[in-house]
Amino acid sequence: MWAAAAVLIVTAVVVVLPAIAPAEGRGPTADHAASRKPKYPALLPNMSPLVATDVHIERAGGRRWLRLESGLTNLGRGPMEVRSKAGRRCPEGQRHASQVVYHDVDDSKFFKRTVDTEVTRRSAGCMLFHPQHDHWHFEAAAKYSLRRPTGATVVVVGRKMSFCLRDSERVPERLGTYHQPSFYGNCGRDTPQGISSGWVDIYQSFLAGQALRLPRPVGDGRYCLKIRVDPRDELRESDETDNSSVRAIRLAGDSVRIIDTEVCLRR
Numbered sequence: 001m002w003a004a005a006a007v008l009i010v011t012a013v014v015v016v017l018p019a020i021a022p023a024e025g026r027g028p029t030a031d032h033a034a035s036r037k038p039k040y041p042a043l044l045p046n047m048s049p050l051v052a053t054d055v056h057i058e059r060a061g062g063r064r065w066l067r068l069e070s071g072l073t074n075l076g077r078g079p080m081e082v083r084s085k086a087g088r089r090c091p092e093g094q095r096h097a098s099q100v101v102y103h104d105v106d107d108s109k110f111f112k113r114t115v116d117t118e119v120t121r122r123s124a125g126c127m128l129f130h131p132q133h134d135h136w137h138f139e140a141a142a143k144y145s146l147r148r149p150t151g152a153t154v155v156v157v158g159r160k161m162s163f164c165l166r167d168s169e170r171v172p173e174r175l176g177t178y179h180q181p182s183f184y185g186n187c188g189r190d191t192p193q194g195i196s197s198g199w200v201d202i203y204q205s206f207l208a209g210q211a212l213r214l215p216r217p218v219g220d221g222r223y224c225l226k227i228r229v230d231p232r233d234e235l236r237e238s239d240e241t242d243n244s245s246v247r248a249i250r251l252a253g254d255s256v257r258i259i260d261t262e263v264c265l266r267r
């Protein structure tokens with residue numbers, strides 16, 4: 001943890017963006033900025049997943065698929081923002097992803113896009129281009145897995161999820177009161193993508209990738225469906241300890257019933 005933090009400090013690059021952040025390639029970038037320590041404290045994002053909803057079985061291709069809706073929240077003080085950038089260590093057809101961290105220029109402890117224009121950029125893995133959708137997907141946003149409640153036996157792990165991050169709706173009130181307007185929405189080829197403070201990025205159960213293929217031997221019984229955000233820890237957040245949620249379910253044939261989460265919290 002501390003070693004990673006030390007690396008971040010060394011590699012952080014400060015950029016001052018104009019009042020409204022420009023699309024990649026059309027404004028100042030890290031390449032044009034002098035490397036120096038940020039003057040102002042970071043307004044970090046904090047990703048945390050809602051528990052899975054709309055969990056149900058679908059039969060397709062002779063197999064059972066466990067479908068789910070997931071919601072990735074940002075409960076931090078700053079936006080969770082990534083931008084694609086050509087170069088460095090990404091496979092053919094992919095682009096480097098940078099996390100853009102905003103800094104609190106007016107010391108208000110809150111993010112205001114027109115004021116808090118100092119940013120640092122850091123490496124956050126790779127982004128994959130989705131030709132049909134004409135936008136970049138951030139590869140390592142979340143991972144889904146299903147396990148037995150006892151012994152933590154993992155039954156199936158979802159293939160690596162790749163998402164276009166955006167503001168879908170405000171976080172539920174029980175998670176706090178936020179006043180940030182929505183900013184990330186269109187997921188274009190050259191626009192920054194992200195989740196604003198106090199917003200959730202929702203992925204409905206019918207979307208591609210919102211399913212785990214159940215292995216044939218999976219029988220009836222109790223299971224724990226886990227969502228983990230930032231599974232490779234490529235994003236810097238104000239809290240790294242709240243990146244998982246779990247939903248307890250009971251499978252019986254093709255039916256799924258939600259049961260008390262307690263069974264998945266016991267060890």
Ligand SMILES: [Ca+2]
Pocket residue numbers: 046047048237239240241242243
């Ligand atoms: Ca977190």
Ligand SMILES: [Ca+2]
Pocket residue numbers: 104105106107108109110111112115116
């Ligand atoms: Ca501020």
Ligand SMILES: [Ca+2]
Pocket residue numbers: 230233234235236237240
């Ligand atoms: Ca993280």
